[in-house]
Amino acid sequence: GGDADGASAELTLVDAQPAGTQPVDEVTWAIVEGEPATLNPAASANLVIPNLCDNLLSLQPDFSVEPGVAERAEFVDPVTFVITLRDDVTFWDGSPLTADDVVYSLQQSTDPASQWYSAFALVDPDPATGIVATGPLEVTVHFVAPDSTFRDALAGQGGAVMQKAFGEAAGPAVGTPDGGLMCTGPFELAEGGWKPGSEIVTTANEDYWGGAPLVKQLTYTFVNDGSTLATALTQGEIDGAINVAPSSRAVFEGDGAGTLTVGPSTASYSFGPVSATSAAANPKIRQALSLAIDRQQYLDTVVNGLGYVQKTLVPEFSFQSMEAADVYQAGYDALAEPTVDLEAAKQLVAESGEDLSVPLVVAVPAGAKEFAQTAAIMQAAGKEIGLQLEIDELQASDFGALFYDPSKREGIDFVATQGYLETPGVLGYPSLFLLPPAMGGVFNWSEYNDPDVTAHLMAARNATDPQTAASEFVAAQEIFAPEQLQVTLAGTYQLTYLNSELSGVTTSVAAYSSPWALHLGGK
Amino acid sequence: MPPLTRTVLARLGGMLLTLFLASVVIYSAVLLTGDPIAALAGGAKPTPELIEQIRAAYHLDDPLWSRYWQWLTSAVQGDFGRSFVYKTEVMTLLAPRFGLTLQLVLLTVLIILVFGVGSGVVAALRGGAVDRTVAVLTSLGMALPTFVVAILLIWIFAKSLGWFPVYGEGGGGWDRVWHLVLPAVSLAVLFIAYLSRVTRSALVAQVHSEHVETARVRGIPRSRIFRVHVFRNAAPQILAISGTTIAGLFAASAIAEVAFGLGGIGSLLVQAAARADLPVVQIVSLLLVTIFVVLNAIADLCSALIDPTSVAGGKAA
Amino acid sequence: MTHPILEISGLDVFAPGADGPRQLVFDSTLSVGRGEAVGLVGESGSGKTLTVRAVAGLLPDGFTTRGAIRVDGQELAGLGRRAVRELRARRIGMVFQTPRAHLNPLRTIGDFLTEALVHVAGASPADAGRRARALLDEVGITDPDRRMRQHPGELSGGLLQRVMIAAALAMDPEILLADEITTALDVTTQEEVMAVLAELRERRELSLLFITHDLALAGAVCDRVNVMQHGRIVETLPAATMRRDATQAYTRTLMAAALDEAPPIVAEAGTAAPPILRLEGIRKSYRLRDARGRADTLVAVDDVSMELARGGSLGIVGESGSGKTTAARILLGLETADAGRIEVAGEDWSRPARGGRGRRHRAKLAQMVFQDPYQSLDRRQTVEQCLREAIRVHRPRAERAALDARIAELMGHVRLDPALLGQRPRSLSGGQRQRVAIARALAADPELLVLDEAVSALDVTTQVEILTLLDTIRRETGLALLMITHDLTVIRRLCDQVVVMRQGRIEEHGTAEAILDAPQADYTRLLLDSIPREGWTPRRRRLGRTGSLATVTRSTVIPD
Amino acid sequence: MSVAQIAGGAVPTVAKRAARRDWLFRGALVVFGLIALAALLGPWIAPYDSSALYVGPVNGASSLAHPFGTDDVGRDILSRVLVGAGASVFAPIVVVLLSTVLGLGLALTAAWFGGWVSGVVARVVDVIFAIPGLVIAVLAVAMFGKGLVAPVVALSIAYIPVVARLTQTAAARELGKPYLAALRVQGVSSLAICFRHLVPAMIPVVAAQMAVGFGYAMLDLAAISFLGLGQQPPAPDWGSMIAGGQAGILAGAPEQSVFPAVFVVITVLAVGIIGARVTLWAEEKER
Numbered sequence A: 001g002g003d004a005d006g007a008s009a010e011l012t013l014v015d016a017q018p019a020g021t022q023p024v025d026e027v028t029w030a031i032v033e034g035e036p037a038t039l040n041p042a043a044s045a046n047l048v049i050p051n052l053c054d055n056l057l058s059l060q061p062d063f064s065v066e067p068g069v070a071e072r073a074e075f076v077d078p079v080t081f082v083i084t085l086r087d088d089v090t091f092w093d094g095s096p097l098t099a100d101d102v103v104y105s106l107q108q109s110t111d112p113a114s115q116w117y118s119a120f121a122l123v124d125p126d127p128a129t130g131i132v133a134t135g136p137l138e139v140t141v142h143f144v145a146p147d148s149t150f151r152d153a154l155a156g157q158g159g160a161v162m163q164k165a166f167g168e169a170a171g172p173a174v175g176t177p178d179g180g181l182m183c184t185g186p187f188e189l190a191e192g193g194w195k196p197g198s199e200i201v202t203t204a205n206e207d208y209w210g211g212a213p214l215v216k217q218l219t220y221t222f223v224n225d226g227s228t229l230a231t232a233l234t235q236g237e238i239d240g241a242i243n244v245a246p247s248s249r250a251v252f253e254g255d256g257a258g259t260l261t262v263g264p265s266t267a268s269y270s271f272g273p274v275s276a277t278s279a280a281a282n283p284k285i286r287q288a289l290s291l292a293i294d295r296q297q298y299l300d301t302v303v304n305g306l307g308y309v310q311k312t313l314v315p316e317f318s319f320q321s322m323e324a325a326d327v328y329q330a331g332y333d334a335l336a337e338p339t340v341d342l343e344a345a346k347q348l349v350a351e352s353g354e355d356l357s358v359p360l361v362v363a364v365p366a367g368a369k370e371f372a373q374t375a376a377i378m379q380a381a382g383k384e385i386g387l388q389l390e391i392d393e394l395q396a397s398d399f400g401a402l403f404y405d406p407s408k409r410e411g412i413d414f415v416a417t418q419g420y421l422e423t424p425g426v427l428g429y430p431s432l433f434l435l436p437p438a439m440g441g442v443f444n445w446s447e448y449n450d451p452d453v454t455a456h457l458m459a460a461r462n463a464t465d466p467q468t469a470a471s472e473f474v475a476a477q478e479i480f481a482p483e484q485l486q487v488t489l490a491g492t493y494q495l496t497y498l499n500s501e502l503s504g505v506t507t508s509v510a511a512y513s514s515p516w517a518l519h520l521g522g523k
Numbered sequence B: 001m002p003p004l005t006r007t008v009l010a011r012l013g014g015m016l017l018t019l020f021l022a023s024v025v026i027y028s029a030v031l032l033t034g035d036p037i038a039a040l041a042g043g044a045k046p047t048p049e050l051i052e053q054i055r056a057a058y059h060l061d062d063p064l065w066s067r068y069w070q071w072l073t074s075a076v077q078g079d080f081g082r083s084f085v086y087k088t089e090v091m092t093l094l095a096p097r098f099g100l101t102l103q104l105v106l107l108t109v110l111i112i113l114v115f116g117v118g119s120g121v122v123a124a125l126r127g128g129a130v131d132r133t134v135a136v137l138t139s140l141g142m143a144l145p146t147f148v149v150a151i152l153l154i155w156i157f158a159k160s161l162g163w164f165p166v167y168g169e170g171g172g173g174w175d176r177v178w179h180l181v182l183p184a185v186s187l188a189v190l191f192i193a194y195l196s197r198v199t200r201s202a203l204v205a206q207v208h209s210e211h212v213e214t215a216r217v218r219g220i221p222r223s224r225i226f227r228v229h230v231f232r233n234a235a236p237q238i239l240a241i242s243g244t245t246i247a248g249l250f251a252a253s254a255i256a257e258v259a260f261g262l263g264g265i266g267s268l269l270v271q272a273a274a275r276a277d278l279p280v281v282q283i284v285s286l287l288l289v290t291i292f293v294v295l296n297a298i299a300d301l302c303s304a305l306i307d308p309t310s311v312a313g314g315k316a317a
Numbered sequence C: 001m002t003h004p005i006l007e008i009s010g011l012d013v014f015a016p017g018a019d020g021p022r023q024l025v026f027d028s029t030l031s032v033g034r035g036e037a038v039g040l041v042g043e044s045g046s047g048k049t050l051t052v053r054a055v056a057g058l059l060p061d062g063f064t065t066r067g068a069i070r071v072d073g074q075e076l077a078g079l080g081r082r083a084v085r086e087l088r089a090r091r092i093g094m095v096f097q098t099p100r101a102h103l104n105p106l107r108t109i110g111d112f113l114t115e116a117l118v119h120v121a122g123a124s125p126a127d128a129g130r131r132a133r134a135l136l137d138e139v140g141i142t143d144p145d146r147r148m149r150q151h152p153g154e155l156s157g158g159l160l161q162r163v164m165i166a167a168a169l170a171m172d173p174e175i176l177l178a179d180e181i182t183t184a185l186d187v188t189t190q191e192e193v194m195a196v197l198a199e200l201r202e203r204r205e206l207s208l209l210f211i212t213h214d215l216a217l218a219g220a221v222c223d224r225v226n227v228m229q230h231g232r233i234v235e236t237l238p239a240a241t242m243r244r245d246a247t248q249a250y251t252r253t254l255m256a257a258a259l260d261e262a263p264p265i266v267a268e269a270g271t272a273a274p275p276i277l278r279l280e281g282i283r284k285s286y287r288l289r290d291a292r293g294r295a296d297t298l299v300a301v302d303d304v305s306m307e308l309a310r311g312g313s314l315g316i317v318g319e320s321g322s323g324k325t326t327a328a329r330i331l332l333g334l335e336t337a338d339a340g341r342i343e344v345a346g347e348d349w350s351r352p353a354r355g356g357r358g359r360r361h362r363a364k365l366a367q368m369v370f371q372d373p374y375q376s377l378d379r380r381q382t383v384e385q386c387l388r389e390a391i392r393v394h395r396p397r398a399e400r401a402a403l404d405a406r407i408a409e410l411m412g413h414v415r416l417d418p419a420l421l422g423q424r425p426r427s428l429s430g431g432q433r434q435r436v437a438i439a440r441a442l443a444a445d446p447e448l449l450v451l452d453e454a455v456s457a458l459d460v461t462t463q464v465e466i467l468t469l470l471d472t473i474r475r476e477t478g479l480a481l482l483m484i485t486h487d488l489t490v491i492r493r494l495c496d497q498v499v500v501m502r503q504g505r506i507e508e509h510g511t512a513e514a515i516l517d518a519p520q521a522d523y524t525r526l527l528l529d530s531i532p533r534e535g536w537t538p539r540r541r542r543l544g545r546t547g548s549l550a551t552v553t554r555s556t557v558i559p560d
Numbered sequence D: 001m002s003v004a005q006i007a008g009g010a011v012p013t014v015a016k017r018a019a020r021r022d023w024l025f026r027g028a029l030v031v032f033g034l035i036a037l038a039a040l041l042g043p044w045i046a047p048y049d050s051s052a053l054y055v056g057p058v059n060g061a062s063s064l065a066h067p068f069g070t071d072d073v074g075r076d077i078l079s080r081v082l083v084g085a086g087a088s089v090f091a092p093i094v095v096v097l098l099s100t101v102l103g104l105g106l107a108l109t110a111a112w113f114g115g116w117v118s119g120v121v122a123r124v125v126d127v128i129f130a131i132p133g134l135v136i137a138v139l140a141v142a143m144f145g146k147g148l149v150a151p152v153v154a155l156s157i158a159y160i161p162v163v164a165r166l167t168q169t170a171a172a173r174e175l176g177k178p179y180l181a182a183l184r185v186q187g188v189s190s191l192a193i194c195f196r197h198l199v200p201a202m203i204p205v206v207a208a209q210m211a212v213g214f215g216y217a218m219l220d221l222a223a224i225s226f227l228g229l230g231q232q233p234p235a236p237d238w239g240s241m242i243a244g245g246q247a248g249i250l251a252g253a254p255e256q257s258v259f260p261a262v263f264v265v266i267t268v269l270a271v272g273i274i275g276a277r278v279t280l281w282a283e284e285k286e287r
Ligand SMILES: Nc1ncnc2c1ncn2[C@@H]1O[C@H](COP(=O)(O)OP(=O)(O)OP(=O)(O)O)[C@@H](O)[C@H]1O
Pocket: C015, C024, C042, C043, C044, C045, C046, C047, C048, C049, C050, C051, C060, C213, C426, C427, C428, C429, C430, C431, C432, C457, C459
């Protein structure tokens, strides 16, 4: 229990710990999300890849973007982007990084099936002219229209560099336990280092251009079970983990081998409509539900006080270090705080004109405590305002399939999820949920289509100066935020638990896109 | 043909038939658990070409029976296919995990046999207060879910006492055993209780039999009566149940594996099922079935060896 | 040093009951001197078995005793558990009525015989083995080497009984307790077993406490006879002069019955009516597997034909394994004959009845009393439940009072105390069980009653009463009887026709007088000679002939 | 004449033992009766709405207002235990009854007909036995959809082999006994023989198995609903409550797991004791 307001006020957010000073032979790290399907940066996002493969630009713990493998990466004109590479970067096998490798790597993301395609959507699709090497260490990217989001995207895995020769030889096996990987990052994946189903062993890249890491061997294990992980961490049997469960807060803050660091994050819990024909597609219903849910209670319950009230689907941290941050912030501040108003909510339900005799089905992933709680809270809120909600717990694979297989969405009205943005930029979420499907709104299942919003968002993306981009976005946000296409329940913090003898981990959400273990070492 | 050979052959045939039928059920059941395309696409939205590619690569367009046949024949030849999720040979995924589960199961079996059979024997022999105490304890044991036992053990041993490690499989040798003690205990509790009861009742039935009476009048020492006339005669029954129990442990180990962060086949099955990694689910299920059937057949054979009268058999009522 | 080897004085035995202990044996006193053979005869359910069980320490759980049991002057109660066990192991041998149940089915005969030698006496296994072979030889079992390796399941009852005796002798006991050890055996086998015992007594100075319900047998084997009734020993008599010395009325009736002084029943003149039963050319074979697992065919019944007139009575006699029971089972549809025709009351019964109605119909016509009374009763049913069920099958709508009356009537017929109605088979004596089985068969008022060794477990008085009862019913209702027995006196009392069977075939048939008084076949003569009677001494007649199971027969014939 | 107690004064001990055992048995009956009552009346006697959130603090400890404390969304645990009793107690009962009826049916069919019928039954039983329970559960969910029906059906099927095997051997042994032949000769109908004689003969085995099976079913149902294949929220059941509250045990808020676990243990214990007593009765009938 305790006063939640007080508790969250006391939190100090730390985006990175002081760099380690002592070399360490071996560190065991738990990956909470489970074993990755692949280490291919073009196909997957997980916490192992950032330590293996450099992105062209370097994402800082405070979510600012600095040069990295690319010394310079700028638009030279509204549709031409030039990348200049450092000359001292080598792959793990010692061969130098060349422009050809970068072209090869970036082209991976221009495939529409790629995880990062949306960032490359405006790149000239012709391979011969879109992304080309214009010098041994220079790559030029040509665009069909200006793109204000591209540079920041290169700080994410969309900008990850892999060796062309290796990638071509390995073919589709690249990134798998059999195929292996060839990158430039601070840790190397040893041959046979990935023992599928048990661990991934990586070793320090002594020749890393940014300086060799202090940890000689970094081994990842996979622990899905929250309480197992909590014991293993507090017993010191595992050295650290990112994204530990907030429900174990008391365990982590109690006596144990390490300490819990709370860092800023872009992650949030939300739910949204899944079908265009269901009552869930009616904004009044969503607004009503939003009005019936007490955010503060949600925070106390689901994230154990380790979160904050988030007004809309784009979190504050995502624009924190962007050039026009003040414009974004002003836009965000202008939005209404979510409040609880049951009367208004009932009113909305009544006005909605929807047939509410059949319960609405909310899909949540099975087995996760946070979602079980979310489901319970939604259900109770619905009950208060006369909405019957039914919970459908889905197995991980079914839940995942929901997002791209329409047949899996049949019979479901809402889906509750947790998501985060791995790179700075505000357009990612809105594009996915608000634009027409043809323009990248792949999750726009309720077929929301507001021409003004679309126009503002497109303008923001095509803007050539940050201020315009910001004001266009704010204009769009003003319209879409009240529509609650995703009912945002809470923003959460990044929780990192680390053995007290170690230090130097990136503890903000930037860990997803930067070598977070580079400075890890003994205190 | 000598009766024993005949029995062995008959059992072998039955075993293969069971395996075959079970494999059919498993193969078709697993297809219901998830969409192969979804799993194969690995979280990304599959393009039509990718779907086409996957369908071709995994023969998804062939008729079910021919896919099944292909699957079975290659599985029998040791080709277990490739994981949808890890894109690697299922075999490489399976081998190390199987070793770990095997070690866990062996340790568990040891614990179960010592404490389960042991307490059953004590209850049957001592009777009275001891018997009732064991009965209450076994009832309690049967009421404790494995995951609750696991949490309790973690809490007691790791948090409060710190005697045993509570995570991971450790290195080799004693360290491994050390790491497996708590998982094995948490797994064993339920089965200790069960086996204890079975043992007790099998023994009690023998203790009251006439041939034991004969041995008693003949002044045969109690210990020998127990060993040779009571225990040995009850052994086939205890053995049969033990075989089933041990065989079931391979599947039951999943919970302990998850709770203690062990990478065995049980946790692999759970994970693979959650991710719809069908080839893995199918092969692991088939493996579990095979282990089950083979262990049961071995237990049956052992019973037959102990009980010569069952070999001659064949007399209908 | 003149202690009797076994002395029981003032023994009371109590069974636990819902309302306090129930006394079953009252102040029982008897002694067995060195080298003496003492008989314990008496009414069924009188406490004979309980008495010896008390000596052997085998009373059921919860039973208590009072009084003294002394072995060679040492009182058992005064000794420690260990000493008592030691004493029982070395000085007392016990042989049970049902050898098959009393041998561990998983151990070989050899193990069984040597076990006590090795583990109690501490002999080396080799010595024990030699001794065991000698013992088997001593009790007249041929080819001991082979026997040692066989399991109990492969031996016939007669052989097993001899194995039991051999095993009991292994420790050179001073006294042998034998509880109805021949009841389950046919007369010829019984004679052999008794002959073996007689020889042993002579050779070893063995004392014997011999329980039987057959006074003639007891008289022939024992020096003294104790007569038990209602849980008490009512009289102790020297065997030689017991006829003269008997003072108790009960003993007298026993002797009267045993000595066959009851007037023979005169068969009614043959009626012209069609027979109730006709068997024609019945044949039944079993597929067996021999000791080495090879298939083998045993012809259990071979071309058997017989006829039984309505109200008539037919006896089937023959050695153990000659196919008597099998023929009866075929007749009742419990087995299907391979060939031949069965006709009952003019109906074709060659195929077993289909459906409940058919079975009820046949049940009304023909009933059977099974050979093993204990096993043919449901252990879980009380006597009352058992009878009620049997009656209700044929009178589904009868009132409770009517059923109760019928139950009481049946209990009276078979001379069972109504107090036993609430008991289960386990707590009934052997004879009581048999009478329950008879009452149950009579419940249906059948027209044909098959009795498979139905009275052999009964003491003679009860036997007489039941036989008389059957005869009365027969006269009154026209019940036809098919008696299977190895006791020829029973045949003489009750049957007008006799069939002698041997090895599945009919050896001889004819009227009772003709067969019993002027037997034609050698085999029949042998059977007649084996019957215990006054002045009879058991003799060994044919070595190794007792084998009745096919496996046994074969393994003795074919050398390794 | 010396009065010796050869068997060692067993009478009073036996009586006392029986009394003591009965005391335990009666206690178990009372406990089970109370639990069954809670299962029937749960929703009416629960002090709070079992799915109402924040009726107390989140993860609240035991207090007067909430004797069992409150869970991770502030629901009253006592109310949830009471309301959950219905599904938690009756579902395993149904599983046990169904699997016993089906298993016994198969076993009796096999034992009665023998020959190829028993071969087929044995094979079917073997195959079911060999297939992991999870696979059966998944199949059942595919057929019956989520909810309580699928897991109950799945477990009933999964438990058939144990019952069938146990009883088939017992039945075959029993059928070899002459008393059954005697009953046939008496004209007793097959059905009556089956249910009045054969089935009672298996009571000790079956009763013991049912008691054991009840406990297993309770735990397995819990595991299944934990995997998201069973009872869907917010309907409470003890198993998913225990599973859901696991994290709390280490974090110092064990109420959410502990109280339902205590109820599981008590119920299974009570059933176990009742089962043991019934077994004993049945065995005594045989002696
Ligand atoms: N376990 C038991 N529980 C209760 N009563 C028993 C038990 N065993 C035997 N009795 C009763 O004790 C009495 C004597 O039984 P016992 O077996 O000694 O008779 P028996 O003389 O050997 O008779 P039979 O010649 O018929 O074998 C009988 O009335 C019987 O019902």
